[in-house]
Amino acid sequence: MVVFPGTWSDRDCGWVIDQVLGAELRYLWHKDADLKGCDCVILPGGFAYGDYLRTGAIARFAPVMEKVIEFADQGGLVWGICNGFQILCEADLLPGALIRNSSLEFRCEWTHLVVERADLPFTSGCEEREVLRIPISHGEGSYFADPATLSRLEQNGQVVFRYSDVEGRVRPNANPNGSLHSIAGIVNERGNVLGMMPHPERCAEPELGGTDGLKLFRSVMHSAVEVLTV
Amino acid sequence: MSLKQIDERRLREVALTPDEYRVIVQALKRPPNDVELGMLGVLWSEHCSYKTSKELLRKLPSTGPAVLQGPGENAGAVSIGGGWAAVFKIESHNHPSAIEPYQGAATGVGGILRDVIAMGARPIALLDSLRFGPLPASRRHFEGVVAGIGGYGNCIGVPTVAGEGYFEDCYANNPLVNAMCVGLVRADQLMRARAEGAGNRLLLVGADTGRDGIHGASFASLELDEDSASRRPAVQVGNPFLEKCLLEACMDLTRTDAVVAIQDLGAAGLTSSVAECAGRVAGAGARIDVLRVPRRERSMSPYDVMLSESQERMLVVVRRGREREVQRIFEEWDLTSAVIGEVTDDGAVTVMEGEDEVARLPVKLLTEGAPLRRLTGVPPEPAPILVIDSLPPPADLGATLLQLLASPNLCSRMPVIRRYDHMVGDSTVIEPGGDAAMLRVKGTRVGLAVTTACNSRYCELDPNLGAQLAVAEAARNIIATGAQPLAVTDCLNFANPDRPEVYWQMEETVAGLAQACRALEIPIVSGNVSLYNESSGGAGIYPTPVVGMVGQIDDYAERLHAGFRHECDFVLLIGSSHNDLGGTEYLKVVHGKVAGRPPALDLVRERAVSRLILTAAHAGLLRSAHDCSDGGMLVALAEACLLAGFGMRGPALEPEPPLRLDAAFFGESPSRFIVSAPSRAMPELQSLARRHHVEIALLGLAGGDVLELEGQLRVPLSDLRQAWEGGLA
Numbered sequence: 001m002v003v004f005p006g007t008w009s010d011r012d013c014g015w016v017i018d019q020v021l022g023a024e025l026r027y028l029w030h031k032d033a034d035l036k037g038c039d040c041v042i043l044p045g046g047f048a049y050g051d052y053l054r055t056g057a058i059a060r061f062a063p064v065m066e067k068v069i070e071f072a073d074q075g076g077l078v079w080g081i082c083n084g085f086q087i088l089c090e091a092d093l094l095p096g097a098l099i100r101n102s103s104l105e106f107r108c109e110w111t112h113l114v115v116e117r118a119d120l121p122f123t124s125g126c127e128e129r130e131v132l133r134i135p136i137s138h139g140e141g142s143y144f145a146d147p148a149t150l151s152r153l154e155q156n157g158q159v160v161f162r163y164s165d166v167e168g169r170v171r172p173n174a175n176p177n178g179s180l181h182s183i184a185g186i187v188n189e190r191g192n193v194l195g196m197m198p199h200p201e202r203c204a205e206p207e208l209g210g211t212d213g214l215k216l217f218r219s220v221m222h223s224a225v226e227v228l229t230v
Numbered sequence: 231m232s233l234k235q236i237d238e239r240r241l242r243e244v245a246l247t248p249d250e251y252r253v254i255v256q257a258l259k260r261p262p263n264d265v266e267l268g269m270l271g272v273l274w275s276e277h278c279s280y281k282t283s284k285e286l287l288r289k290l291p292s293t294g295p296a297v298l299q300g301p302g303e304n305a306g307a308v309s310i311g312g313g314w315a316a317v318f319k320i321e322s323h324n325h326p327s328a329i330e331p332y333q334g335a336a337t338g339v340g341g342i343l344r345d346v347i348a349m350g351a352r353p354i355a356l357l358d359s360l361r362f363g364p365l366p367a368s369r370r371h372f373e374g375v376v377a378g379i380g381g382y383g384n385c386i387g388v389p390t391v392a393g394e395g396y397f398e399d400c401y402a403n404n405p406l407v408n409a410m411c412v413g414l415v416r417a418d419q420l421m422r423a424r425a426e427g428a429g430n431r432l433l434l435v436g437a438d439t440g441r442d443g444i445h446g447a448s449f450a451s452l453e454l455d456e457d458s459a460s461r462r463p464a465v466q467v468g469n470p471f472l473e474k475c476l477l478e479a480c481m482d483l484t485r486t487d488a489v490v491a492i493q494d495l496g497a498a499g500l501t502s503s504v505a506e507c508a509g510r511v512a513g514a515g516a517r518i519d520v521l522r523v524p525r526r527e528r529s530m531s532p533y534d535v536m537l538s539e540s541q542e543r544m545l546v547v548v549r550r551g552r553e554r555e556v557q558r559i560f561e562e563w564d565l566t567s568a569v570i571g572e573v574t575d576d577g578a579v580t581v582m583e584g585e586d587e588v589a590r591l592p593v594k595l596l597t598e599g600a601p602l603r604r605l606t607g608v609p610p611e612p613a614p615i616l617v618i619d620s621l622p623p624p625a626d627l628g629a630t631l632l633q634l635l636a637s638p639n640l641c642s643r644m645p646v647i648r649r650y651d652h653m654v655g656d657s658t659v660i661e662p663g664g665d666a667a668m669l670r671v672k673g674t675r676v677g678l679a680v681t682t683a684c685n686s687r688y689c690e691l692d693p694n695l696g697a698q699l700a701v702a703e704a705a706r707n708i709i710a711t712g713a714q715p716l717a718v719t720d721c722l723n724f725a726n727p728d729r730p731e732v733y734w735q736m737e738e739t740v741a742g743l744a745q746a747c748r749a750l751e752i753p754i755v756s757g758n759v760s761l762y763n764e765s766s767g768g769a770g771i772y773p774t775p776v777v778g779m780v781g782q783i784d785d786y787a788e789r790l791h792a793g794f795r796h797e798c799d800f801v802l803l804i805g806s807s808h809n810d811l812g813g814t815e816y817l818k819v820v821h822g823k824v825a826g827r828p829p830a831l832d833l834v835r836e837r838a839v840s841r842l843i844l845t846a847a848h849a850g851l852l853r854s855a856h857d858c859s860d861g862g863m864l865v866a867l868a869e870a871c872l873l874a875g876f877g878m879r880g881p882a883l884e885p886e887p888p889l890r891l892d893a894a895f896f897g898e899s900p901s902r903f904i905v906s907a908p909s910r911a912m913p914e915l916q917s918l919a920r921r922h923h924v925e926i927a928l929l930g931l932a933g934g935d936v937l938e939l940e941g942q943l944r945v946p947l948s949d950l951r952q953a954w955e956g957g958l959a
Contacts, residue, residue: 016656047470049471050469050471052471
């Protein structure tokens with residue numbers, strides 16, 4: 001779990017990992033130059049370095065990011081959630097950018113996501129076309145990319161989650177932030193770097209309104225174990 | 231120097247009266263110098279000294295078995311079980327928000343967070359109680375304040391989970407922004423901001439000090455006038471990112487035992503934080519050197535440094551010789567810290583500029599010296615009488631219900647709620663939108679219910695009864711979740727107390743709060759007073775005693791939501807209805823009147839109903855509970871349907887005389903709940919109700935897509951939703 005100054009989902013993701021799943025959790029400080037042997041690196045939500053210039057624009061220069069990029073290049077699992085997704089885009093680990101919500105307002109609400117790729121280490125516990133209910137919480141989560149990038153993403157099947165209605169139909173009024181192609185999460189071509197705006201760590205226990213987020217954490221944990229046992 | 235020699239304009243600048251100046255000269259046996267005058271001016275302002283309200287506030291009950299810390303510290307604290315303490319406080323940021331809505335509200339949030347952090351607690355929830363003039367005219371205030379609260383809270387990662395918003399003409403020039411923060415700390419690690427131990431070091435941490443906010447506290451102690459806009463520089467600018475780092479660093483301080491105390495720098499900046507910290511320990515003083523204060527601007531005078539209200543700063547009292555250890559913790563978060571002085575035992579605040587002494591004032595003179603203002607209250611003209619028989623009955627119940635649901639005071643708050651991150655922290659087990667919100671205490675089964683309440687229209691009509699009703703409503707909000715009310719933090723907002731009828735409102739309000747809190751056994755452990763919410767030429771605000779309340783449930787698995795949970799459950803009205811139409815939203819919206827006496831409150835009945843609900847909830851007999859107050863029974867019923875996503879059907883409701891039909895549906899009698907329960911629970915509920923001497927009435931069955939009382943009212947849920955969700959558009 002990478003912690004930048006201004007990160008706040010680290011404690012929530014950390015809670016899910018060590019308290020709900022009982023997996024081993026290590027925090028990586030933004031000044032660290034060592035990933036401490038992690039199997040999956042999570043860039044959690046927040047406002048890293050205050051997000052003053054542009055979301056994620058400064059965070060990508062943090063010392064720890066050099067190691068994260070190296071790790072990703074070697075095929076390591078990197079998972080960016082919300083602000084983490086924004087940082088991955090700024091760091092060129094994922095294409096495109098996250099811009100201001102079309103409402104021009106911050107939005108914190110439950111959304112439905114349709115899973116388009118269930119063969120990834122992050123989604124192996126989901127069914128293809130399964131609809132997940134996961135909340136968003138962002139002011140700048142509208143996915144944007146040029147037409148060429150978008151068509152490449154679509155052709156390669158790199159769109160992992162799309163905002164949808166409760167039945168999994170992708171519709172304009174189910175898109176909370178104006179993302180192009182209703183994109184809520186994408187993966188890189190190699191399939192080891194995932195970025196998503198919704199917060200799965202906020203729905204990993206029934207008392208918080210749902211457990212769909214846990215499916216993603218479980219998938220990641222199983223994938224990491226498989227890698228170890230291979 | 232005699233009074234003649236001191237420029238009267240200079241006195242006005244520091245907001246001191248000639249009489250107060252005389253007291254200062256007498257106490258010091260010399261005239262104060264310019265720096266001292268400025269320091270005394272801010273600390274003797276109403277905002278810091280409570281010189282008008284102190285006497286009254288002593289009447290409020292502040293003790294109880296759960297209380298760990300009452301008024302007088304940065305925030306109050308109560309024990310919530312499992313070794314944990316809940317720390318909380320509410321504070322106003324009205325004047326700055328009137329002038330500069332975004333920053334005024336944002337720094338209000340920042341300030342209340344620091345009050346909780348200073349107690350060693352991690353903030354887990356924010357609440358906001360807001361009052362504006364009617365929309366659309368007050369849209370600038372409304373949008374700015376909502377954006378400011380979100381801008382700060384969302385960035386720092388503390389969820390905003392509850393609050394209120396009301397729109398009334400009296401707030402058009404004087405919007406109210408009351409921010410509340412709740413934090414958690416292990417009870418044995420609760421900090422107190424006491425400057426103990428002569429020789430211990432004073433460490434100033436966080437933001438550099440600039441010229442912003444000088445005289446902010448004094449400004450908050452004046453009426454707003456045409457010059458107020460020119461005081462915009464007295465409004466500070468918030469930096470939530472810096473405060474997030476400050477928060478985490480302060481949490482890390484628990485790793486060391488080198489820290490004696492933490493104190494927030496809020497109103498009146500360094501002057502008040504140093505004086506207050508020393509003032510809490512008999513005989514303690516402090517000596518600081520302004521040259522050691524890290525600055526944002528060149529050529530700041532000692533006066534500027536002592537009075538600056540730059541945000542995101544904290545004063546930390548560190549054991550002598552352990553400074554480096556503590557400073558290293560702040561360095562990890564890239565925060566500036568500087569030793570600016572030390573604790574002394576001479577009972578004085580001494581300000582040095584290098585080798586030169588620029589101010590030396592007795593601590594007690596600063597913190598307790600302000601002469602109390604003894605004002606006399608005079609009751610105003612009695613509120614307009616309501617002749618209830620002159621009111622025509624509602625022509626169409628369904629249409630009236632839709633009209634009320636669309637009223638900005640009753641409609642859905644979702645357009646505001648969704649602009650606040652209300653989930654961060656993974657603890658929100660009852661989301662905003664119902665009665666109270668609930669946070670779980672991670673690692674335990676304990677749930678913490680939090681709410682704010684105040685119907686100021688009631689308070690305008692009868693401040694004493696209005697204040698009692700505010701306490702009762704807050705308590706019902708807590709009880710509707712199945713939690714037991716624990717303690718109150720109050721924010722008392724009034725117009726200019728120099729007017730005898732406003733001072734009378736204050737007296738009556740405090741009497742009402744005290745009476746209700748005593749009767750319901752809920753102590754007040756922290757709070758804030760905001761006066762002079764009045765604009766020159768205009769009328770003042772309604773008396774607005776906002777009651778923030780915290781409650782506790784041992785196992786949050788037993789919590790109740792406001793919306794119905796299962797189709798085919800019984801829907802019941804608990805408590806009795808009376809002809810309480812005075813001061814209601816129905817009277818205002820449908821008949822255009824603010825008149826009559828507010829709903830009658832019987833605190834003994836209130837307790838009986840509360841006990842019944844908690845007993846039934848604890849026994850697992852209830853599936854949902856919703857407080858029935860603003861808007862009346864039919865509005866509460868519609869809300870429970872809307873939150874559920876399904877309707878309710880029942881027979882026509884024929885009120886028994888003398889209860890009128892309009893009062894049964896739209897009257898705002900307190901001590902009532904709309905609950906739902908599985909049908910099998912009915913016999914037990916009935917016998918429980920009998921035992922508690924509380925009325926229980928079966929209204930119908932939950933389910934379907936209409937709200938129907940056969941032959942009386944039939945409204946599709948979609949129509950209800952359209953009216954309810956569009957009210958703030």
